[in-house]
Each structure stands twice: as C-alpha cells, then as structure tokens.
Amino acid sequence: MSTHQPPMPQAPAAAPDWQAAPGGSYPGYTSPIPVVRTHLGHALASEWTKIKSVRSTVWTLGVFMLLVVGIGVLTASVVNANSSNGVDGQNALQFGFFGLLLGSMCIITLGVLTTASEYGTGMIRTTMTACPSRVRVLAAKSVVFFALAFVVTLATSSFVAMVQVSMLSGSGTISPTGGEWAKATLGISLYIALLGLLSLLIGSIIRHSAGAITIMIGAVLAPLVIALFMASQSLEKVREWLLEYSIPSQMSCFYDNTLSRSGPTGWDPLWIMLGLTAAAFAGAYALLQKRDV
Structure with missing residues (x-):
C-alpha cells in the first residue's frame, strides 16, 4: 500500500537582480525612464499646460479682446461722427482708455483663477506633490500668467x-508721437499685466476665488468712487490723494489724460504697480511657506 508523500519544501527563489525604482545602479538593469533634476523650466511647462487647457482662460481673454476692440472701435466711430464738437487737438490714442479700463476686469479675474481655483478644486495638492518647491510653483505661475497677459494686451491695444x-486721422485729432505710442501700447500693457499678476498673488493669499476677485475689483473702483462723494472741505486732501492714486487715474497717465493736476505722471504708475506686486509676491511666498496646502 503506497502512502502519499508531502511535497518537499522548495528553496525561495532568488531576488531578481534589478531595482524597481528608476535610477538604480544595480547591474544588469537600465531604467527606461530618464531621471533628471527638475528645474524651473519643468514648472513653467506644467503651468503653461494648465493655463492653456482650462476654459476660463479662453473665456476671460476672449471677453477681454471683445471689450477692448468693441469699445475702442465704437468710441472712435462716435468721435468721428461728431468731430465738429470739439475734438480738435486731442490725441487719437486717448480714446482707447475706456475699453482697457473695462477689459482689465477680465485680466483680474483670470489672475485670481490661476491660483485660487486650484485651492477650490484640490488640484494644488497634486501641484505641490509634483513640485515640492513652493517658490518655484509660485514663480512659474507668475511668469506664465504675466507673459500671457502682456502679449494679449499688447496685441489688442496695438490693434x-x-x-x-x-479712423480719426481726418477729424482734427493730432498725430501721436513715438513716446505716446509707446505709453499707449507697451506701457499700458505692462501695467495691466502687473495688475493681473497682483490679482494672482492676492488669490494665492486669500485662497478663495470670489473673495479675491471682490477685493481686486474693490481696489480698482472703490478709491475713485469714494473720492467722488467726498464733498467736505476737510477731506479735500484725502479726496485728491484718492483721485491721484486710484488705478483708473494711473491708467489714464499712459494717455496723458489724468483725472487730477498732480500725482503720478508718465511712466510713474508702472513703478508704483511694480512695487505693489513685489510686496504682494513676498507676502504670498511667506504665507505659502507657512501654511499647509
């Protein structure tokens, strides 16, 4: 009578001579995935992919171009039709101010959404996991957004x-000089791009899209509106300061059409906005290092 013999224990198989993690130096294995040290260029490529693939970018920039071009052409048409009513000696470029002032709200909105929307959706966790260097993430978002806003604004304002x-060459308006062309195209484009970048940084600080957009729209409109209702003589200096340094007044400097007799002139508003943006960047970076995502 035969008896069933239990199977003999087998020796464990030898571990394979390779490493699962990419970049290992084990003999006989070469990782198919190239291992490189990440840098700012990778973060820039990532942020460009994100900003061009979301619908908010298309909508905000599309509405911006529609407002600037539509209001600009409409204003020129109205002025040309009423050229006999005192437009002699005025610069034809100054009529582009109205469309850009309204269109800047679109750039502000896009700037806030570039950062704050990631906190709302939770995408910021993925971003910080892929790129643990928080200053690199903030710098990449800032560079990509500023370049996009500047190029779109420059192209639209120049057109x-x-x-x-x-349209207004025969209606009595004066021909702009080279310096006036530079301020009405390059200067205002840099200013609006910096205004949008300031909105991006406020969005990073607030981490809430609606709240940051409300703050930025209030910062643009509130000083001018408040100043217009300050009729008291005792508040005259405050009223003048608000008029001089409100964002609409600073934007009008690029068209030599200031709302007050003193205050910033020429390219001064650009340096003011640059200082505000630098301070906001420092604050956003400090909070980004302290807070958890």
Missing part, C-alpha cells in the same frame, strides 16, 4: 490704437 488713429 485698437492703429484702428483709432486711422
């Missing part, structure tokens, strides 16, 4: 300026 000068 509107050429159309307005062409």
Whole structure:
C-alpha cells in the first residue's frame, strides 16, 4: 500500500537582480525612464499646460479682446461722427482708455483663477506633490500668467490704437508721437499685466476665488468712487490723494489724460504697480511657506 508523500519544501527563489525604482545602479538593469533634476523650466511647462487647457482662460481673454476692440472701435466711430464738437487737438490714442479700463476686469479675474481655483478644486495638492518647491510653483505661475497677459494686451491695444488713429486721422485729432505710442501700447500693457499678476498673488493669499476677485475689483473702483462723494472741505486732501492714486487715474497717465493736476505722471504708475506686486509676491511666498496646502 503506497502512502502519499508531502511535497518537499522548495528553496525561495532568488531576488531578481534589478531595482524597481528608476535610477538604480544595480547591474544588469537600465531604467527606461530618464531621471533628471527638475528645474524651473519643468514648472513653467506644467503651468503653461494648465493655463492653456482650462476654459476660463479662453473665456476671460476672449471677453477681454471683445471689450477692448468693441469699445475702442465704437468710441472712435462716435468721435468721428461728431468731430465738429470739439475734438480738435486731442490725441487719437486717448480714446482707447475706456475699453482697457473695462477689459482689465477680465485680466483680474483670470489672475485670481490661476491660483485660487486650484485651492477650490484640490488640484494644488497634486501641484505641490509634483513640485515640492513652493517658490518655484509660485514663480512659474507668475511668469506664465504675466507673459500671457502682456502679449494679449499688447496685441489688442496695438490693434485698437492703429484702428483709432486711422479712423480719426481726418477729424482734427493730432498725430501721436513715438513716446505716446509707446505709453499707449507697451506701457499700458505692462501695467495691466502687473495688475493681473497682483490679482494672482492676492488669490494665492486669500485662497478663495470670489473673495479675491471682490477685493481686486474693490481696489480698482472703490478709491475713485469714494473720492467722488467726498464733498467736505476737510477731506479735500484725502479726496485728491484718492483721485491721484486710484488705478483708473494711473491708467489714464499712459494717455496723458489724468483725472487730477498732480500725482503720478508718465511712466510713474508702472513703478508704483511694480512695487505693489513685489510686496504682494513676498507676502504670498511667506504665507505659502507657512501654511499647509
């Protein structure tokens, strides 16, 4: 009678001579995944992919161009039709101010959404996991957004300026000089791009889209509106300061159409906005290092 023999214990198989993690130096194995040290260029590519693939970018920039071009051409048409009512001697470029003032709200909105929306959706956790260097993430978002806002604003404002000068060339307006062209295209584009970048940094500080947009729109409109209702003589100096340094008044400096007799002139508003943006960047970076995502 045969008896069943239990199976003999087998020796464990030898561990394979390779490492699962990429970049190992084990003999006989070469990782198919290239291992490189990450740098700012990778973060820039990531942020560019994100900003161009979301619908908010298309909508905000599309509405911005529609407002700037539409209001600019409409204003030039109205002025040209009523050229006999005192437009002689005025610069044709100054009529582009109205469209850019309203269109700047779109740039502000996009700037806030570039950072604050990631906190609302939780995408910021993925971003910080992929790139643990928080200053690199903030710098990449800032560079990509500023470049996009500047290029779009420069192209749109330049187109509107050429159309307005062409339409108003025979209506008594004066031909702009090279310096006036530079301020009405390059200068205002840098200013609006910095205003949008300031909104991006406020969005990073507040971490709430609606709240940050409300703060920025209030910062743009509230000083001017408050100043217009300050009729008391005792508040005259405060009223003048608000008029001089309100954002609409600073934007009008690029068209030599200031709302007050004193205050910033020429390229001064650009340096003021640059200082505010630098201070906001320092504050956003400090809070980003302290707070958890």
